């Protein structure tokens with residue numbers, strides 16, 4: 001991978017970082033008894049309140065964002081502020097009044113009190129758009145039992161490992177296309193090796209992969225001529241996230257003379273239109289099959305359409321959101337994994353050997369094969385630890401008083417910003433945190449060549465909340481298993497060997 005491509009990725013990751021500053025996930029348990037116990041354990045006898053928390057003024061935050069370069073690097077601001085204020089601080093900016101928590105233990109305390117139906121963040125402008133267009137709210141906007149009902153339907157064929165395995169054959173077809181595309185671009189390049197922009201090829205792979213599952217249709221994103229709607233969707237994703245932040249921060253009256261709201265609506269219109277068009281296309285195919293008496297064996301959309309617990313309007317919004325969540329997330333992670341492998345011959349060789357041992361003679365890995373590839377999984381984990389696509393998560397706690405390290409949050413709704421980027425980059429949890437070391441995820445004894453002699457903590461020693469790239473609890477990422485499967489199948493096959501000549505990862 002060329003450095004320019006890596007740099008481009010980092011910009012994209014920053015933008016994603018901005019996008020995620022908001023969401024939070026619900027707690028597994030919430031109870032006043034937990035709070036009461038914490039309260040009495042305060043040895044000073046004095047309970048602090050949110051007003052006692054340290055933190056920057058609005059002017060200071062604005063200065064950092066505008067003049068310290070944090071506008072596109074919200075994830076780095078987590079570290080910066082943690083160093084200044086410690087693991088818990090308050091920041092107020094525009095409409096946001098956040099309690100930031102930046103240690104694994106504090107994150108776990110918030111999550112354990114998040115309630116039955118966790119809310120990540122309120123998105124009034126997304127809600128406004130849905131109402132403007134008469135659409136169903138969908139996963140991101142919906143709350144309470146309604147969110148839970150939709151989520152329970154979506155979970156069925158997204159999070160159950162056995163169900164997700166059914167998507168492996170179609171993902172292998174998409175990986176076939178990716179490998180052919182890489183070969184084609186190499187053959188066309190002057191040195192017959194370099195793929196000029198692997199990140200955008202992986203983006204198309206992400207789009208094709210998740211669409212193949214959701215719409216049960218191959219779109220041909222990895223062909224030379226990318227479908228117009230794919231390009232439209234990709235542009236709209238970027239615009240929507242960019243405008244979403246601006247709309248959220250700007251007072252309503254600015255819409256009278258600034259274009260941000262209009263562009264936000266246009267971007268959402270494009271997203272909805274593309275997703276809805278694909279759903280309708282598949283529905284017509286299914287109707288034709290029914291009319292002709294043919295059997296129907298679909299994947300995800302067929303399942304949703306035949307489920308009476310979700311309305312058609314909710315399917316449209318849910319599918320749009322799944323598509324939105326399922327493209328740049330997997331592609332960015334794969335890009336970073338390849339970037340590091342390309343700079344680390346030893347890691348590249350270990351991965352290649354592992355795949356070769358489990359799947360000799362270019363055998364296509366099955367999901368059972370993948371389960372015997374700990375190094376492959378460690379590479380993906382390490383890429384996600386270093387570059388969590390969603391570097392900050394959130395939880396909006398409304399139902400209960402909540403106590404986090406003797407700070408009593410009560411009397412108003414509290415938005416907790418879970419700074420997990422800072423935690424997964426902390427030396428206390430991960431020695432040499434800025435280095436790419438997949439071995440830190442291997443259990444002792446699994447190191448294949450025995451050459452890795454450094455004493456790093458094994459996976460069991462990390463605090464369970466020190467690494468949460470997919471979030472945690474009932475509101476955690478619904479696409480986690482699909483994403484992992486796509487990444488494992490793609491990376492294992494990219495690193496496979498062909499005719500004894502290793503496929504170089506210097507893409």
Ligand code: HEM
Pocket residue numbers: 023024025120139140151210321322323325326327329330333388389390393394468469470471472473475476477478479480482483
């Ligand atoms: C490397 C890949 C991915 C990463 C790192 C990732 C990360 C996340 C995170 C951190 C959240 C918030 C969870 C929480 O609040 O605790 C989330 C939510 C979500 N993700 Fe993913 N994601 C990935 C892939 C996917 C894929 C492939 C899909 C779709 C197929 C998807 C769809 C969603 C949706 C719809 C939500 C909202 C869930 C809800 O609010 O109930 N994600 N993701």
